[in-house]
Amino acid sequence: MRIGNLDIWPNIVLAPMAGITSHPFRTLCKKYGRVGLVVTELISSHAIHYRNQRTWGMFDWTDEERPAFCQLFGGDPATMAEAAQVVVENGADGVDINMGCWVPKVAKTGAGAALLKDLCQAEAVVKAVVDAVGDTVPVTVKVRSGWDSKDVTAIRFAKAAANVGVKAITVHARFASQGFSGTADWSVIGQVKEAVNGIIPVIGNGDIETPQDAKRMMAETDCDAVMIGRAAMGNPWLLARIGLYLETGVLSPEPDGFERIAVAREHAQMQVAQQGEDIGCRELRGLLSHYFKGIPGAPRIRESLTKIKTLSDIEAILDDAHERFVIRLEESDGDGTVAERELAAA
Template identity: 40%
Template sequence: MIRIGNISLPDFPLLLAPMEDVSDPPFRILCKDNGADLMYTEFISSEGLIRNAINCRRKLDIFEEERPVGIQIFGGDEESMALASGIVDVTNPDLLDINFGCPVKKVACKGAGAGVLKDVDLMVRLTAACVKATKLPVTVKTRLGWDEQTKNIEEVAERLQDVGIQALSIHGRTRSQMYKGEADWSLIAKVKNNPRIHIPIFGNGDIDSPQKALEYKNRYGVDGVMIGRAAIGYPWIFREIKHYIQTGELLPPPTVEERVAVCRKHLHEAIKWQNQRVGINEMRGRYASYLKGLPNIKEYRNRLNRLTEVAEVEAVLDEILTTYAGFELQRTPIELIDYHENCPL
């Protein structure tokens, strides 16, 4: 069993990565339904929280059915990070996570996210400030380093552990790589095998199949894996990995009925979280992924994307169930999109 503070996780837990404009409460609940063991919110600006920015405050919303869940913050100022940690503390998540990995220019080039990788001393000070400001367990998500010449993750891991973090998630690329090339898990394994390291180490990067999850578990010895891009539009990835690790067998791909059920649940959770207009609008970008693989589905997607009433959406989903009754979907590779190309930040 893996422990982070008072949180108990199963052996080799599967974590849902924090992704801006993706990891909202409706999506997190779907991932929880399908076996995610620990999830994180979209990352939140410490400065925005302090200024009481509406969008930042909305990201603090968490619900009992998705626990354990962590709230992730980012920033480059010690006082702001400490104040934001205190605000997070009041909202009562299960843990506080610090983002030292976001490579987006608007974040990294302002000395936050992966930008802090250029100054390890600052990273340590920011982390220590958060640990002192909250009663929550503090964890960190980061990358191997800023560029090929500064892969300092082993030093970073030791120093962050020394100031009190209780788990570390490592994406196997540098900031300069963004999402290019293949993630290098060998350095993640070095951190895990460092005799000084006693906190859980989670690997992140390129896990897009049950087979790869098991291969990396065995090859690199990490305590668990964090899954980001592979879960976008495919929350079933978590249950498929768990089943494969336990049995060595691949589950069949989700059925038409399961795909439509996820569309319905996501829609209703989005409406419950916000309102009907916003919920229906936000679902328009989700149908393509959930219904991928169904022949001639474009007509239905186009209709769904024009609707404004829940009853109308439900009627089209019912029609899809009838049209594709008995259709057996084939397994296709999960496409790992370059997520940050379209990141709203």
């Protein structure tokens, strides 16, 4: 897939996820998932305008993640244009405009998915950002299907966005009013693809959990790339497994318990290095628990993780999990078959 002047390969994008896709997780997805593009969590254009120090800390992309797009939200064209210039000056490879966030804190200000209720304003925001930075980096948008089922706005908006210079559009195929309920209706992605008629690439998003899902979405909608969110949490390998499956049809095995423990450890070390022990450990309580889905003894590990305060607390839990996994292997039939079977069944 080509977004503006950038070649994106593999055509797999890590979804922006607030509280999840900061530098450590993006880096791990790049390393173990080999994604083509990563996107930061949503960043407030107003916070950038007011030079909020904490927000500057979110400009945390590094060369090993590139290309890395920065996602901005805001309903005011001038503020969005200014914020886009700031993040590009700080090295973002592209600017993604959030038009999918439905939470009241964002939507009430006329930002995020609320822009889908006012396409004039949406176009003004997009045009301002394209005018501000479009000559330097690609500008993309991420939308929901629409605000609610009364209007599948994404189809109309996609064409308008392409006309004002947007270089790719991501469609999370749910209405904003649905939140995360129900299932994504991928047919909307196909309709958006038809509407833009090859002028810009369309990235399909919503409910991909397996390599087979990704292949099915591409076949059903003809989208140019897939974006993966929740299923990648604690599972960066999924992105590589999807890439391999799309390219060759080969379904590679899931990582074993040792690999999960090792990467959870790497994640913890990076998070603490970036955020310090206090904030880092608080964030890691949730983040690390995702690595243990399907591991024998996962509930016990998750329970222990709720109490972590220091990196050594985490190391001790992971050492213990490692030890238990070794014992399981030894108690099995020697070559790990029983443990692997347990892992698959858990």
